[in-house]
Amino acid sequence: MSDTIYCYPDSDVLMNKMDIRDQAKLEEAERRLTMFRMSDLLDTPVKGDFDLKHLQSIHRYLFQDLYSWAGQIRTVDISKAAVFCKARFIEEQAHVLFGKLKDENCLLGISKDRFIRRIAYYFSEINALHPFREGNGRTQREFVRELALKRGYVIRFARISRDEMMEASRESFLCRYEKMEEVFWRAIQ
Secondary structure, eight states: OOOTTTBOTTSSSBOOTTOOOOHHHHHHHHHHHHHHHHHHHHHSOOOOOSSHHHHHHHHHHHHTTTOTTTTSOOOSOOBSSSBOOOGGGHHHHHHHHHHHHHHTGGGTTOOHHHHHHHHHHHHHHHHHHOOSSSOHHHHHHHHHHHHHHHTTOOBOGGGSOHHHHHHHHHHHTTTOOHHHHHHHHHHBO
């Protein structure tokens, strides 16, 4: 069944500012536009407090050219290989999750080993939250990239294959974070 809030009528294609109604063309436009925006963020990261508002600001920046709802919390339930947080619980669960991050001083002043364990955990939990209708992966990668950068680490996601990330994500849905930790050990300098 089609998503009537975000998609064109009788379609699974997300409504967009360019009025692209072909899924493959939309994916290509999205890839090009977000790649351009992500390259900007390498020099000038989005400022924020590593909370839901910050995550929303990153999403808004990345997807502003394509979606009118960029930066807005989704209002529909979604799933892919797993069922993500129900839309009605996103803000509440985000408050809990980012409250933990704040309680951990946004991971400042801890060993690299502990940092990697905790960044793997937060990355996994933000993935489970999946607060946006589309663009969650790129947004959460930028969020943790900025978090790591503030701690003196550089994350190179290009070192990780899509299959490795998908497997680590599936495992993390079962609260098994070891594969995600392995991913971050390889990705972080």
